[in-house]
Amino acid sequence: MNISELFKIKKVVFSLEIFPPKKDNSVNVIYNTLLKLRGLPVDFMSVTYGSGGNISQREKTCEIASLIRSAYHIEPVAHLTCVNSDEEEIRETLKKLKENQILNILALRGDINPDVPPKKVFQHASDLVRFIQETDPDFNIIGACYPECHYESNSIEEDIQNLKKKIDHGVTHLITQLFFDNRNFYSFLEKVRQTGITVPIEAGIMPIVNKNQIERIVSMCGASVPAKLAKIINRYADNPTALKDAGIFYATEQIMDLIENGVQGIHLYTMNNVETAARISDNIQNIIAAENDKSGIQ
Numbered sequence: 234m235n236i237s238e239l240f241k242i243k244k245v246v247f248s249l250e251i252f253p254p255k256k257d258n259s260v261n262v263i264y265n266t267l268l269k270l271r272g273l274p275v276d277f278m279s280v281t282y283g284s285g286g287n288i289s290q291r292e293k294t295c296e297i298a299s300l301i302r303s304a305y306h307i308e309p310v311a312h313l314t315c316v317n318s319d320e321e322e323i324r325e326t327l328k329k330l331k332e333n334q335i336l337n338i339l340a341l342r343g344d345i346n347p348d349v350p351p352k353k354v355f356q357h358a359s360d361l362v363r364f365i366q367e368t369d370p371d372f373n374i375i376g377a378c379y380p381e382c383h384y385e386s387n388s389i390e391e392d393i394q395n396l397k398k399k400i401d402h403g404v405t406h407l408i409t410q411l412f413f414d415n416r417n418f419y420s421f422l423e424k425v426r427q428t429g430i431t432v433p434i435e436a437g438i439m440p441i442v443n444k445n446q447i448e449r450i451v452s453m454c455g456a457s458v459p460a461k462l463a464k465i466i467n468r469y470a471d472n473p474t475a476l477k478d479a480g481i482f483y484a485t486e487q488i489m490d491l492i493e494n495g496v497q498g499i500h501l502y503t504m505n506n507v508e509t510a511a512r513i514s515d516n517i518q519n520i521i522a523a524e525n526d527k528s529g530i531q
């Protein structure tokens with residue numbers, strides 16, 4: 234199934250992101266996570282891809298995506314980065330994905346790791362998008378976008394011009410980097426639409442459930458933290474259970490506001506935290522169902 238087609242039949246698409254177990258952990262540890270996530274009313278589940286040099290780590294993406302389809306009957310999306318790969322490696326990965334009937338790919342460049350020199354075969358995600366299209370047009374290709382600008386771009390306008398190249402090469406839908414302030418998303422959306430990009434855009438939401446997490450996330454992706462969220466984090470920093478409740482509440486409010494303002498999809502960065510994903514899903518599932526009913530396209 235081409236998951237980008239979902240936007241034609243649903244007003245609000247709901248998806249989850251999970252990551253493969255780290256380093257030497259067996260894929261078995263993800264079984265438990267998936268088992269608990271399986272009852273959630275999700276339209277698709279995406280699996281991240283390690284862009285470093287560790288091949289066995291990379292292979293886990295295909296393995297887990299395949300499991301999501303076969304054991305849980307949920308449509309999988311495999312993330313794929315290109316910064317450390319050559320054409321042969323990408324061709325091999327595409328072959329494996331197709332053999333496993335994984336035909337939806339989130340095509341990414343990947344972050345440049347100072348310890349792993351890039352292969353320079355694929356300079357940007359748009360090169361990967363073009364390569365996938367040329368290799369096998371059966372794949373549906375999704376892309377990433379950045380409401381607060383990608384850290385290598387000089388301006389949001391420049392970043393959006395580059396984003397357009399991905400669309401021109403065949404990306405059919407976009408998922409945003411996580412953000413905590415919806416105003417940044419709305420302003421980004423306006424600029425994107427003015428540039429003539431019309432593909433559906435899902436909003437990436439990450440619930441903050443502990444203090445270390447926010448520090449790590451902000452340093453990794455540069456998302457700005459609005460005063461309201463900063464206050465919540467400081468207020469409950471020493472009370473993990475209260476902070477978790479508050480983080481879930483904040484993410485739920487963010488999603489409600491996005492839905493009220495016509496967002497086409499919500500992509501929840503679960504961090505493999507089943508309880509949090511389930512609580513947020515519980516909070517919003519009737520609302521999403523009502524939106525889809527109201528539009529008469531569910």
Ligand code: FAD
Pocket residue numbers: 280281282283284312313314339340341342343344345356357358359377378383384385386391392393395396398399408409410411437
């Ligand atoms: P690109 O689209 O190539 O953009 C990177 C930079 O290059 C931007 O500044 C852009 O403006 C510029 N640029 C793009 N095209 C051109 C061009 N043609 N000419 C000049 N400049 C250009 N990382 C992982 O390692 N594994 C994952 O699974 C993963 N999943 C992600 C999922 C989502 C939804 C998001 C938002 C990010 C994810 N990332 C992942 C992180 C991502 O790899 C990094 O953000 C990376 O730095 C950029 O990837 P990209 O595909 O957006 O790159």
